[in-house]
Amino acid sequence: MKRWYLFMLPLAAVLGPYALPIGTPVGSIFLFRLLVILGFAFLVVVNYRSHWHKNTFKTLTFLLIASWLTYGVASLFWTPDFFNGIEGDLSVLLWLLLVVIFFTMRVAEEGDDTSVYAGWVAAYVLCFALAVWEWDTGHHLHGYYAENVPAYMLHHIAIGTLSNPNNFAATIVLSWPFVFLLSSEGRVSAWSRMARVAVLLSAPILILMADARLALIAFAIQMCVWTVMNTHTPKRAVLIIFAAASLVGASVSWLVRDQRMLTKLTILYELGFSGQRSPHVRLNMFLNGLTMVLKSAGFGVGAGGYEEVMRHGVHYWTNGNPDPHNFWMQIAAEYGLFVLGGFVALFIAMFVKAYENRRWARRCDEDRISRISEMAMLIMVGYSIVCVANSSYMNQSVNWMVLATLVLMVARGGPSVRERGALEGAKGQDNGAVPSEGQEAS
Numbered sequence: 001m002k003r004w005y006l007f008m009l010p011l012a013a014v015l016g017p018y019a020l021p022i023g024t025p026v027g028s029i030f031l032f033r034l035l036v037i038l039g040f041a042f043l044v045v046v047n048y049r050s051h052w053h054k055n056t057f058k059t060l061t062f063l064l065i066a067s068w069l070t071y072g073v074a075s076l077f078w079t080p081d082f083f084n085g086i087e088g089d090l091s092v093l094l095w096l097l098l099v100v101i102f103f104t105m106r107v108a109e110e111g112d113d114t115s116v117y118a119g120w121v122a123a124y125v126l127c128f129a130l131a132v133w134e135w136d137t138g139h140h141l142h143g144y145y146a147e148n149v150p151a152y153m154l155h156h157i158a159i160g161t162l163s164n165p166n167n168f169a170a171t172i173v174l175s176w177p178f179v180f181l182l183s184s185e186g187r188v189s190a191w192s193r194m195a196r197v198a199v200l201l202s203a204p205i206l207i208l209m210a211d212a213r214l215a216l217i218a219f220a221i222q223m224c225v226w227t228v229m230n231t232h233t234p235k236r237a238v239l240i241i242f243a244a245a246s247l248v249g250a251s252v253s254w255l256v257r258d259q260r261m262l263t264k265l266t267i268l269y270e271l272g273f274s275g276q277r278s279p280h281v282r283l284n285m286f287l288n289g290l291t292m293v294l295k296s297a298g299f300g301v302g303a304g305g306y307e308e309v310m311r312h313g314v315h316y317w318t319n320g321n322p323d324p325h326n327f328w329m330q331i332a333a334e335y336g337l338f339v340l341g342g343f344v345a346l347f348i349a350m351f352v353k354a355y356e357n358r359r360w361a362r363r364c365d366e367d368r369i370s371r372i373s374e375m376a377m378l379i380m381v382g383y384s385i386v387c388v389a390n391s392s393y394m395n396q397s398v399n400w401m402v403l404a405t406l407v408l409m410v411a412r413g414g415p416s417v418r419e420r421g422a423l424e425g426a427k428g429q430d431n432g433a434v435p436s437e438g439q440e441a442s
Helices: 002-018 031-045 056-075 082-104 113-137 144-148 165-182 190-209 213-230 235-255 260-266 278-295 306-311 327-335 337-363 367-386 397-411 417-433 437-441
Strands: 022-024 027-029
Touching: 002 031, 002 113, 002 165, 002 397, 031 082, 031 397, 056 082, 056 327, 056 337, 056 397, 082 397, 113 165, 113 190, 113 397, 165 190, 165 213, 165 367, 165 397, 190 213, 213 367, 278 306, 278 327, 306 327, 327 337, 337 367, 337 397, 367 397
Parallel strands: none
Antiparallel strands: 022 027
16 A cells, blocks of 8 residues: 555656646645645554654755745745745645655655656656647647647647646656666666667657757756766767767657747847847746845745736736746745755755765665666756746646655665665575585585
8 A cells, every 4th residue: 555655646746636636715636735645644643653853864854844834834924925825835835744754654764665766657658648649639638728828839739737838848857767767677688778768769759749948958968967977988978979869869850840949949048138039038037036036135025926926017028927937036036045045955965965875875786776866866957957947836746746756765875674685685595505615614
């Protein structure tokens, strides 16, 4: 039951409000949120105890998230949008509950984290299937983007269950490392190598199907980082050429049918502040967020208040778009610089710990922990880029599930109980198969 529960969490996060939606005055409750609430309630009812609070990293992580939530609740007294602020605070609460669930259930220590990674693989397969369906039929699931965007913009575009194309592409960037991770479990066979090649080829194609520039850039950087970490000259050069050729080949084959992506890829940056191009608008969104930070003296306009402030007049033109399109700036504008500083500090600490875990694992010949740490670093590299692509990442279930999974991946520093037992068993078998000289003499 525990493994099935952990497996369902990432899949339910990607399904979002399409799975068991229940409307409430302060927002929708759906399967993912129900799973988190029920999981935490179960721990309380059965009085599930754990000593994770004795771990410094886990304790600091809990305190940082709890501090963010506390400040968010306090900011409801001055936010211009009370109900949206409640929904934003509930999203942070979900992250906190997920982290407590993972820590208390000892998911990583008992080797049950594979179920979480398998859930992400299932989510990736779901995104792939929906993208193929959308392209084949031209239909999309009901949602804000599909119902409010002109028909010509919906032609050959992947949205899935992620509300908009940018969020779909971001989910691909954040979930493909889990497919790569599980394809390398156990003995590296020809099938596992084929699975790796398949995901490396399918990921950029899915990103292109969503027409997302930043996500494509994030994937390319992820590939370069992985190549640097895992290969040496001349293999490194060969893999870099392969990754680059895959990206270029997928792009070229795609652009033969649709010139929109070619236009967007060639306009990555333009000067000016008032043009109608996407880079201009995004820059102005950033400047509007910075204005909110300055006018609030660094304390933020309050949880969920960004859009409401934008609706009452902006300093920089954004073509009527009230969304921040930048998660880092949204945190600063709504919750203030102190909360942003804590989040950035936690993010950096997770990356450093993942790097240290990988170095320890390689020195101790712990291949699985090394791979998990590598994938965590790749996800963080991609996350730092794609979280500025979507309109708003604050209330996205995928966002908080990714962050909770990252905490799970880096919190551990050694082998799990089951892995330790397997290692000891393997050593015992080796000792039995190859007796010492003294044993041979007797």
